Amino acid sequence: MKRYTIFVITENFIGILNRITIIFTRRGINIDALTASESSVDGIHRITIEVTTSEEMVVHLVNQIEKIIDVIKAFYHEDSGVVYQEIALYKIPVARLDGSLEKIIRQHHAKIISAEQEFVVLEVAGHKEQTQELLEILKGYGLLEFARSGRVAVAKRMRTIDQYLS
Amino acid sequence: MKEESMIRGADIVVQSLIAEQAEIIFGYPGGAIMPVYDALYDYHEQIKHVLTRHEQGAIHAAQGYARVSGKVGVCLATSGPGATNLITGLADAQIDSTPLVCITGQVAAHLLGTDAFQETDVVGISMPGTKWNIQVRRVEDIAPAIAKGFYIARSGRPGPVLIDITKNAQVDFGQMNYTPCLGFRSYKVHQPIDPNAIQKAAELIKEAKRPYLLFGQGVVLGKAETELKFFLDKTGIPAASTLLGSGALSEDHPNYVGKLGMHGNYAPNLLTNQCDVLIAVGMRFDDRVTGDLKRYAKQAKVIHLELDAAEINKNVKVEVGVLGDCKESLSMLTEAVEQGSHPEWLGKFRELEQMEKEAVMQHDITPTKVGLTMGEVISQINRYKADDAVLVTDVGQHQMIAWRYFHYKKTRTQITSGGLGTMGFALPAALGAQLHDYSRQVICVVGDGGIQMTIQELGAIMQTKAPVKIVLLNNNYLGMVRQWQQMFFDKRYSFTELDNPDFIKLAEAYGIKAQKVTERNTLTESIEDMLIHDGPYFLEVVVEKEDNVFPMIATGCSVEEVRLS
Numbered sequence: 032m033k034r035y036t037i038f039v040i041t042e043n044f045i046g047i048l049n050r051i052t053i054i055f056t057r058r059g060i061n062i063d064a065l066t067a068s069e070s071s072v073d074g075i076h077r078i079t080i081e082v083t084t085s086e087e088m089v090v091h092l093v094n095q096i097e098k099i100i101d102v103i104k105a106f107y108h109e110d111s112g113v114v115y116q117e118i119a120l121y122k123i124p125v126a127r128l129d130g131s132l133e134k135i136i137r138q139h140h141a142k143i144i145s146a147e148q149e150f151v152v153l154e155v156a157g158h159k160e161q162t163q164e165l166l167e168i169l170k171g172y173g174l175l176e177f178a179r180s181g182r183v184a185v186a187k188r189m190r191t192i193d194q195y196l197s
Numbered sequence: 198m199k200e201e202s203m204i205r206g207a208d209i210v211v212q213s214l215i216a217e218q219a220e221i222i223f224g225y226p227g228g229a230i231m232p233v234y235d236a237l238y239d240y241h242e243q244i245k246h247v248l249t250r251h252e253q254g255a256i257h258a259a260q261g262y263a264r265v266s267g268k269v270g271v272c273l274a275t276s277g278p279g280a281t282n283l284i285t286g287l288a289d290a291q292i293d294s295t296p297l298v299c300i301t302g303q304v305a306a307h308l309l310g311t312d313a314f315q316e317t318d319v320v321g322i323s324m325p326g327t328k329w330n331i332q333v334r335r336v337e338d339i340a341p342a343i344a345k346g347f348y349i350a351r352s353g354r355p356g357p358v359l360i361d362i363t364k365n366a367q368v369d370f371g372q373m374n375y376t377p378c379l380g381f382r383s384y385k386v387h388q389p390i391d392p393n394a395i396q397k398a399a400e401l402i403k404e405a406k407r408p409y410l411l412f413g414q415g416v417v418l419g420k421a422e423t424e425l426k427f428f429l430d431k432t433g434i435p436a437a438s439t440l441l442g443s444g445a446l447s448e449d450h451p452n453y454v455g456k457l458g459m460h461g462n463y464a465p466n467l468l469t470n471q472c473d474v475l476i477a478v479g480m481r482f483d484d485r486v487t488g489d490l491k492r493y494a495k496q497a498k499v500i501h502l503e504l505d506a507a508e509i510n511k512n513v514k515v516e517v518g519v520l521g522d523c524k525e526s527l528s529m530l531t532e533a534v535e536q537g538s539h540p541e542w543l544g545k546f547r548e549l550e551q552m553e554k555e556a557v558m559q560h561d562i563t564p565t566k567v568g569l570t571m572g573e574v575i576s577q578i579n580r581y582k583a584d585d586a587v588l589v590t591d592v593g594q595h596q597m598i599a600w601r602y603f604h605y606k607k608t609r610t611q612i613t614s615g616g617l618g619t620m621g622f623a624l625p626a627a628l629g630a631q632l633h634d635y636s637r638q639v640i641c642v643v644g645d646g647g648i649q650m651t652i653q654e655l656g657a658i659m660q661t662k663a664p665v666k667i668v669l670l671n672n673n674y675l676g677m678v679r680q681w682q683q684m685f686f687d688k689r690y691s692f693t694e695l696d697n698p699d700f701i702k703l704a705e706a707y708g709i710k711a712q713k714v715t716e717r718n719t720l721t722e723s724i725e726d727m728l729i730h731d732g733p734y735f736l737e738v739v740v741e742k743e744d745n746v747f748p749m750i751a752t753g754c755s756v757e758e759v760r761l762s
Binding site for chain 2: 041042045046049050053057090091094095097098100101102196
């Protein structure tokens with residue numbers, strides 16, 4: 032079992048996400064995280080899926096995804112083959128703030144992106160281990176809400192999206 | 198605003214089907230598809246419609262038509278229950294790579310998602326069971342969707358397509374200028390064959406002492422029957438067929454050694470584990486073919502000629518994968534290999550075949566017991582059938598026996614539900630196959646369990662006068678399940694015995710000539726009568742109640758553990 036990032040380059044048609052996720056459901060594979068958004072090319076979507084499974088299974092999943100009529104290309108990489116980032120938001124009550132927070136913010140390269148009368152929102156970008164570490168700390172500050180994105184990633188391999196389209 | 202040249206969406210549907218050269222639609226009307234049915238009224242000279250008695254019957258008929266003709270089968274149904282009744286057929290066509298375009302009506306676009314009368318999310322429901330599907334909500338999207346649907350259904354590895362059209366799109370007016378689909382960027386059909394892979398494969402074959410070829414339906418779908426024959430003629434390699442591959446090579450071919458799988462022949466299964474090079478052509482190593490994968494052909498170097506990239510290395514790890522159309526790859530490979538012959542190795546197949554003949558076939562074909570066997574019925578059919586007779590079977594014991602003993606000489610003569618194992622498939626599929634060509638002999642062999650799942654289609658046979666020859670092998674049991682209960686569940690026959698209706702009266706009620714055989718001495722004559730009869734015919738043969746199908750590779754066993762009894 033290893034962590035893999037699956038990339039899917041696809042037409043942006045209704046139901047495409049459903050078509051992809053049922054491939055995982057059918058084989059009982061849990062999706063750790065999923066990010067979908069428009070790519071640099073008009074009408075083309077890019078979906079990044081993180082899974083923990085065997086290489087044999089990830090090959091099989093990618094083959095099945097690529098078989099979907101509207102999918103242009105699917106491929107996968109191990110963590111070492113990608114540059115990736117996640118973003119996390121932490122909502123903390125103002126009442127619990129004290130002098131120690133400055134140190135925490137500096138140590139974790141966090142930003143205050145919103146300060147309201149009752150709460151502040153911190154933002155950290157990084158790998159899951161980093162955002163998790165800060166989460167554990169901020170639980171001691173009466174954390175109100177926490178949200179973490181799936182990974183956005185680019186492959187280290189030198190290929191452009193246009194090469195998949197031609 | 199309606200311009201002079203505009204026509205209704207429903208007319209666009211029908212005209213698009215005609216533009217795709219569809220000759221026949223199998224369907225069932227209902228509220229949300231009524232505008233299309235209304236349009237059909239005007240086109241009855243250009244396109245035929247067959248009213249089945251259930252939507253499942255319609256889609257299986259379309260499958261039978263598609264399988265025998267190589268064309269796209271077309272199916273029409275209404276929304277809600279009409280659409281959901283297609284699901285079994287879609288799943289069946291998906292796993293057996295049958296090209297279909299199914300058009301369903303849908304509630305008007307403004308009602309979508311409101312739980313309107315007969316509204317169901319058929320696009321969602323059918324997503325995993327179709328090659329592609331789409332919902333069309335605007336009249337201008339109808340023709341492009343149908344064009345794309347036909348292209349997807351018939352190209353690459355064929356499969357079923359569902360197009361769901363809302364009622365407003367059917368009644369709105371739009372322009373009809375039909376442009377056939379010739380491809381699009383996310384779907385690449387033609388893969389050039391890698392010459393290096395051919396070279397590597399040819400080298401393996403050259404070195405091989407005991408090469409062995411397995412062929413599947415891919416040869417039929419790729420229209421590569423001649424290429425397969427040329428390859429075998431040149432190399433002298435023994436060849437065995439999968440369930441759906443039968444017919445791709447005449448069984449009279451000197452290299453033909455039999456059938457693969459759970460109830461296939463003894464030698465082809467056993468010797469899979471003794472060959473040194475295994476060449477698989479247009480087949481997908483289904484579990485019913487391989488048995489226990491951990492003990493499947495481990496000694497062999499595997500060459501896989503396959504169109505679908507996802508099938509290569511899926512179940513069996515290959516030495517050489519040759520991706521692409523096997524019509525092309527087979528002829529390239531034939532060029533690359535040397536003339537050869539393998540008399541000793543082929544002799545081994547013949548030796549084991551003799552063992553099977555003595556241990557199994559003799560009993561099946563010329564039984565000594567009183568009761569009739571399914572095997573003798575099929576062997577009598579062989580005596581009188583036409584060379585290009587089409588055999589349509591259902592699922593169960595009769596399916597395996599009919600497959601084992603039917604003498605396949607021509608391509609597209611084997612129509613059965615292979616991957617999905619859909620009981621109830623045969624009767625409507627035989628109707629569809631027959632409607633492609635009234636003059637072709639279509640023999641529908643079916644069990645007493647399966648026929649009752651779609652028996653209402655006797656009505657469609659009556660109405661179309663399709664001269665289908667229905668052979669009911671009646672053992673008053675769900676025979677295959679009973680066999681398993683006998684072998685693996687201590688003979689606890691849990692809910693497998695059937696109290697059956699009087700099938701003869703039932704067939705006669707539909708105006709179909711019917712006859713019942715209970716004694717051996719009238720069997721031959723009855724089969725002859727049936728095959729020369731002009732029109733549909735129903736022949737019930739009462740067979741031995743508790744006969745078993747052998748050889749057999751039990752679940753979890755290896756191909757070399759194939760049992761003769």
